[in-house]
Amino acid sequence: MSAHRPIGLSAGIAGAAGVATLAVGAHAITDANLDVAGSILLFHAAALLALANAGGQRLRGLSALLFVAGCLMFSGDLIFKAVMARSLFPLAAPSGGVALILGWLAVAVGALLPRRI
Template identity: 35%
Template sequence: MRQLAPGRRLLVGLAGASAVLLGTLGAHALRNVLDAAHHELWHTAVEYHFWHALALVAAVACGQGKASRVAVWAFVVGIVLFSGSLYGLALGAPRWLGLVTPFGGVAFISGWIALGLSLRTRYQA
């Protein structure tokens, strides 16, 4: 059985744990602080954060190939830029922060493509 790089395992744990923490924060501590529109932004940020924390599990499990490494880092960058910008906007950050969000989306798309390539390479006959 091949060992997974400790740094990658740590990224998966941090991504999952931070998604749970931020989801809990939004559901409880910010429930009466955010208006409906900002709560919806927070919810979207958490949802994408969770899905891409799970995608990180797949990318890490695919191994040590280049496509897998690209997928891991693309998902991490996507979580930071996409979800991070939405968290900021929900908390009242300046509207220009919204300009960052699409770059996070592009990182997510890149990560999924890289993950697909990694799976293709791994399971190719």
């Protein structure tokens, strides 16, 4: 299976989860950082969609993996805290933030590498 399909699937799931998280944060569970979690998911859904269609991007798979892992840990921890009143696991949100930063750095490095034919 080509890399664009699972990355595109991840983009769609992250986008849907982002919208749902923002809606729950606006209407049901307020003051729980769900706006931050939803925003992270939506921003990275767009980035994943771009990666899914970035032909020749050398580090596309690594960037996508870091984005997905980062979204799961960062937003997942905020959502879990809002619903369960406890952390997903110790340092989940900061670890997710680091993964997201590394994903963006992989995008930057990949842009500097020669394109594949």
